[in-house]
Every structure is written in structure tokens, then in C-alpha cells.
Amino acid sequence: MSFNIQKIRNDFPILSRKVNGYPLVYLDNAATLQKPQLVIDAIVDYYSNYNANIHRGVHTLSQEATDAYEAARQKIQKHFNAKESHEILFTPGTTYGINLVAHVFTSELKKGDEIIVSAMEHHSNIVPWQMLCERTGAILKVIPMNEEGALIFSEYEKLLSEKTKLVFVNHISNALGTINPIAKIIEYAHKVNAAVLIDGAQSCSHIKPNFQELDVDFYVTSAHKMCGPTGIGILYMKEEWGNKLPPYQGGGEMIDQVTFEKTTYAGLPFKFEAGTPNICGGIAFGAAIDYLNNIGFDAIVAHEDELLEYATKKLLEIEGLRIYGTGPDKTSVVSFNIEGIHPYDIGTILDKLGVAVRTGHHCAQPIMDFYKIPGTVRASFAFYNTLEEVDILVEAVKKAKMMLS
Amino acid sequence: MTIEEVQEELVDEFSMFDDWMQRYEYMIELGKSLDIIDPKYKTDDRIINGCQSKVWLHSELNDGKVIFTADSDAIITKGIVAILVRVFSGQTPQAILNSDAKFIDEIGLKEHLSPTRANGLVSMIKQMKLDAMAYQAKLNS
Numbered sequence: 001m002s003f004n005i006q007k008i009r010n011d012f013p014i015l016s017r018k019v020n021g022y023p024l025v026y027l028d029n030a031a032t033l034q035k036p037q038l039v040i041d042a043i044v045d046y047y048s049n050y051n052a053n054i055h056r057g058v059h060t061l062s063q064e065a066t067d068a069y070e071a072a073r074q075k076i077q078k079h080f081n082a083k084e085s086h087e088i089l090f091t092p093g094t095t096y097g098i099n100l101v102a103h104v105f106t107s108e109l110k111k112g113d114e115i116i117v118s119a120m121e122h123h124s125n126i127v128p129w130q131m132l133c134e135r136t137g138a139i140l141k142v143i144p145m146n147e148e149g150a151l152i153f154s155e156y157e158k159l160l161s162e163k164t165k166l167v168f169v170n171h172i173s174n175a176l177g178t179i180n181p182i183a184k185i186i187e188y189a190h191k192v193n194a195a196v197l198i199d200g201a202q203s204c205s206h207i208k209p210n211f212q213e214l215d216v217d218f219y220v221t222s223a224h225k226m227c228g229p230t231g232i233g234i235l236y237m238k239e240e241w242g243n244k245l246p247p248y249q250g251g252g253e254m255i256d257q258v259t260f261e262k263t264t265y266a267g268l269p270f271k272f273e274a275g276t277p278n279i280c281g282g283i284a285f286g287a288a289i290d291y292l293n294n295i296g297f298d299a300i301v302a303h304e305d306e307l308l309e310y311a312t313k314k315l316l317e318i319e320g321l322r323i324y325g326t327g328p329d330k331t332s333v334v335s336f337n338i339e340g341i342h343p344y345d346i347g348t349i350l351d352k353l354g355v356a357v358r359t360g361h362h363c364a365q366p367i368m369d370f371y372k373i374p375g376t377v378r379a380s381f382a383f384y385n386t387l388e389e390v391d392i393l394v395e396a397v398k399k400a401k402m403m404l405s
Numbered sequence: 406m407t408i409e410e411v412q413e414e415l416v417d418e419f420s421m422f423d424d425w426m427q428r429y430e431y432m433i434e435l436g437k438s439l440d441i442i443d444p445k446y447k448t449d450d451r452i453i454n455g456c457q458s459k460v461w462l463h464s465e466l467n468d469g470k471v472i473f474t475a476d477s478d479a480i481i482t483k484g485i486v487a488i489l490v491r492v493f494s495g496q497t498p499q500a501i502l503n504s505d506a507k508f509i510d511e512i513g514l515k516e517h518l519s520p521t522r523a524n525g526l527v528s529m530i531k532q533m534k535l536d537a538m539a540y541q542a543k544l545n546s
Contacts (some may be wrong), residue, residue: 020425341480342458342478342479342480342482344457344458344479344481344482345458345479345480345481345482348481349429349481352425352426352429359457360457374458374459374478375457403426403429403430403433404433404480404481
């Protein structure tokens with residue numbers, strides 16, 4: 001279909017609201033994407049018409065809910081080209097998926113083994129690996145980044161050895177927008193038989209990763225970054241790992257037979273899905289994926305690249321403005337500062353003008369330490385943003401600069 | 406002047422402005438005129454938590470009155486700090502403890518009163534009151 005921006009904007013009820021008397025210009029898309037009516041309708045439809053617990057009930061509602069939930073899983077499998085639908089595990093989100101892998105990997109590690117993470121991780125995502133290292137005596141190694149905000153691949157190659165058991169890298173940096181070369185990262189890790197977990201929280205609204213082609217071992221993402229609801233995401237776990245690794249949490253759904261002497265676990269994916277899942281969330285996630293595919297990722301990326309290029313050009317015309325994350329491969333995120341002005345001040349003025357951006361360290365304190373700055377102003381664009389909104393942003397930044405300097 | 410009188414004075418000053426931009430510009434001016442905290446007090450243990458920007462707050466008791474000095478690395482935050490210093494500095498611990506901060510709403514800066522707001526206005530007021538409480542305890546002992 002052709003890319004009709006006005007039609008797309010009409011799909012998002014929130015985009016027509018006002019903030020502080022100005023039309024909302026929502027440029028905090030890296031934090032969460034807004035929801036199209038179709039996703040909101042899927043949520044309302046579920047609770048209005050077929051809310052029931054799944055996988056056990058013999059009654060009609062339970063069957064309908066189970067079918068819809070499992071259909072969503074298959075939709076997600078197809079979207080990411082996973083080999084099997086049971087390799088798609090529903091989770092409450094990216095952070096949960098990372099913690100799940102870090103937890104079940106305890107049995108795979110011994111003292112002296114090594115885990116490699118990148119220097120541009122969300123800092124909350126470094127913690128599960130530090131905890132894993134404390135439990136097992138494994139050692140955490142960090143791939144450094146350069147001034148442009150890109151990982152130094154040669155340093156990564158040097159870190160890899162037969163001691164490496166797991167590599168954890170984000171697909172796209174939330175603070176800088178850098179797209180990491182994950183295909184090559186996975187290929188090199190596999191040469192030393194290390195497994196790879198990719199954090200796709202930032203990528204899946206821009207890129208359609210192909211799990212089989214990437215040959216990735218684990219991949220996590222969140223629905224809310226893809227126009228779906230909060231509180232639901234997936235962990236892709238390659239079948240061989242799913243069979244090998246022990247369960248994470250105990251509870252309903254994940255069991256086969258239980259006696260007080262011995263419990264046998266259910267097969268994939270249920271082994272890793274203890275308790276009643278976020279049924280509505282899974283179904284709405286499926287609707288969101290349909291929505292994105294209907295627009296088409298090629299069209300999405302083409303439009304976002306245009307926004308990025310235009311915003312970069314216009315913002316750099318402002319004297320004293322510096323952009324962080326200037327590598328050749330980046331997504332529609334502009335992280336910037338103006339010399340002598342605190343990012344928080346800029347963000348506050350922008351909000352008064354109806355422009356929603358993120359300010360601060362973006363939970364990536366190591367990156368801010370690298371550049372020796374307290375934080376940045378981050379404008380992140382989605383396919384529903386317009387060139388006119390970029391102009392509004394640029395004018396608002398100019399106004400803020402005038403007021404604050 | 407009592408705390409209430411300073412607050413009324415501020416409400417009067419801010420009532421001259423018709424829109425948020427003028428209010429913010431005035432607040433920024435107030436920030437620029439804030440007496441700079443002695444650098445020796447600009448230490449990590451005087452940073453107030455809950456601020457996306459850094460706020461340093463120092464207090465001392467002088468002749469039964471609490472004297473506050475402060476600074477921030479963000480100019481809007483510094484303006485808010487300046488307003489609070491003007492209201493609370495030079496007052497007795499008891500007066501500070503008995504006061505409220507409703508005037509912030511009246512001068513049109515209500516949005517900064519939300520506890521989730523990253524500038525930590527609420528944390529600043531809390532810290533000022535905690536300091537006052539400590540001095541009050543000292544005076545009573």
C-alpha cells in the first residue's frame with residue numbers, strides 16, 4: 001500500500017490531542033509507541049466478548065481465547081521467521097526476557113567463563129549479567145564504543161575466546177540510535193560456540209529481524225515499542241536451548257505431572273510460561289504486528305529515514321548544538337545537547353510548547369560517562385511523525401535556546 | 406517579612422505575567438540572581454535526590470534563623486531553588502515547619518509540584534523542612 005501519512009495519523013487517536021494548549025508533537029517514540037485504534041479495539045473486543053482463562057477450559061470462551069492467543073503467537077513466529085511457534089515465549093517484556101535467560105543460564109556457566117556485553121547497554125540490562133557472574137564466578141567483558149557511538153568490532157573479536165559462553169548486545173541503542181551489526185556479532189560468537197542474546201526493544205518498530213537467517217539463539221522485545229500494549233513481550237529461544245535449559249519459574253501452565261515426589265515439566269513454550277499469561281496483551285500484540293505489516297517495514301523505514309535526515313540537518317543549523325550518535329548506521333533517534341544548556345531545561349521548555357521528548361541519561365549512564373555529559377535531549381521519530389513536526393521541534397529548540405542562554 | 410508575606414509578594418510579582426513564557430523567563434532571571442553557594446559546600450552529600458538536574462542545598466543556623474544557600478546545574482531548576490530560598494531563608498525553624506507551599510500553584514508553576522516531576526521540587530522542600538526540623542530539635546535541647 002502507499003504511504004499515506006494523514007491516514008496513518010488518523011489511526012492514532014492520541015495524536016489529535018493538545019498539550020499545554022499546543023497540538024501534541026510526540027517525539028518520545030523510543031520510550032513507547034502510541035497505539036492505533038485497531039489495537040485499542042482488540043483489547044476492548046477481548047474483554048467485551050471472549051475473556052476467559054486459556055489452555056484448560058472446555059467451554060467455548062476458553063477455546064476462543066486460547067485460539068486467539070495461540071494465533072497471535074503464530075503471527076509473531078511468522079513475522080520474525082522463527083522455525084517453530086513454540087520458540088516464541090510470551091513474557092511481560094524485554095527486561096523479563098533478559099532476566100529469564102540470565103537466570104536459566106546459571107547451569108551453563110562455571111568459574112572463569114566469560115560473558116560479553118556492549119558498552120551501550122541500557123544500564124538496567126547490565127545488572128542481570130552482573131548477578132549471573134556473582135552466582136557463577138563468570139567474568140563480564142565489555143565491547144567498547146568509539147566517539148561516533150558505534151561498537152569497535154575489532155575489540156569485540158579480541159574479547160572472543162573459548163571461554164566466551166554468552167554475548168549480549170542491543171540491536172539498536174536506545175540512547176544514540178546506533179544500529180549494531182548483529183549478524184556479524186552472532187556469526188563471530190558462534191565461531192567460539194558462544195550463544196547470543198539480542199535486546200530488540202528499540203529495533204522491532206524499525207526493522208524486521210529474521211531469526212532463522214540471523215541464526216540468533218535468543219532475542220527479546222516488547223510489544224509496547226511496536227504499537228502494542230505494555231506488559232507483554234516475547235523471548236525467542238531457539239528450540240535446542242529451550243529443551244536444554246531448566247525452567248525459570250514454577251507454577252500453573254508449565255507443568256506436566258505433579259506429585260509431591262516429582263514434577264515433570266510441560267513442553268515448549270509452556271515450560272517457560274508459568275501462571276496465567278497476559279492473554280489480552282498477547283492478542284493485542286498480534287493485532288499490532290498486523291498493523292505494522294499492513295503499512296510495511298520498507299515504507300516505515302523510508303519515511304523514518306527521511307525524518308531523521310531532515311531533523312539532523314535542521315537541528316545542526318542551530319549554533320552550539322551537538323548530536324551524539326553519528327555513526328552511519330542509525331535509526332530515527334536524535335540525541336543532542338546545546339552548549340552551556342542543561343538538557344533538562346530544554347526538555348521542560350519543549351514540553352510547555354507541546355513537544356514531548358526525553359531528557360536525561362536514558363538509563364544508559366555508561367554512555368553519558370563516556371561523553372562526560374549529564375544527559376541529552378532525545379527526539380525519537382516514528383512512522384506517524386511528519387516533516388512539519390520536525391519544523392515545530394526545531395523552532396521549539398530555538399525558542400528554548402533563546403530563553404535559556 | 407514572614408513566610409506568608411514573601412509568598413504573597415511572589416504571587417504578586419508573578420501575577421504581572423500573562424503567559425507561561427514570561428513566568429519562566431522571570432524564574433530564570435531569579436535563578437541567575439541566586440546567591441551562589443560556597444563551592445566548599447557543593448559536595449555530593451549535599452545533592453538532593455530525585456532531581457534530573459543536580460541541586461546542592463546547604464543550610465546553617467544563624468541567630469535562630471535558618472540560612473539556605475543552593476545551586477543547580479539547570480537554570481529552570483535554579484529558578485525554582487531561588488524562589489524557595491527567598492521564601493524559606495532567614496526564617497525560624499518553627500516558621501519553616503509550619504509553612505506550606507501552596508503559593509507554587511498560585512504563581513502558575515503547579516506542574517512542578519507533582520511528586521513524579523524530575524526536577525524534585527518536592528524533594529527540595531522536604532529537605533529544607535528536614536533541615537529546619539534538625540535545627541528546631543537543636544534549639545529545644
